[in-house]
Amino acid sequence: MKQKQNQKINCTVTSCKYNDKGFQECTLDQIIVTPIIGCETKQPDESMCSSYKHEN
Numbered sequence: 001m002k003q004k005q006n007q008k009i010n011c012t013v014t015s016c017k018y019n020d021k022g023f024q025e026c027t028l029d030q031i032i033v034t035p036i037i038g039c040e041t042k043q044p045d046e047s048m049c050s051s052y053k054h055e056n
């Protein structure tokens, strides 16, 4: 798959310091998503954003 230019990351994790709550977007240029070890549900909960930082 081709790399997208000007990719936008939509995110609803409002407790993250990088989340723009008004627009439900991530303000970072790029994020890291990693699999949850031992979680093999074949559902979206196998992945999580490792760039998350709590607001405080």
Ligand code: SF4
Binding pocket: 009, 011, 012, 013, 016, 017, 018, 019, 020, 025, 026, 027, 028, 031, 049, 050, 051, 052, 053
């Ligand atoms: S760093 Fe991850 S959790 Fe935080 S706003 Fe961006 S995509 Fe969402």
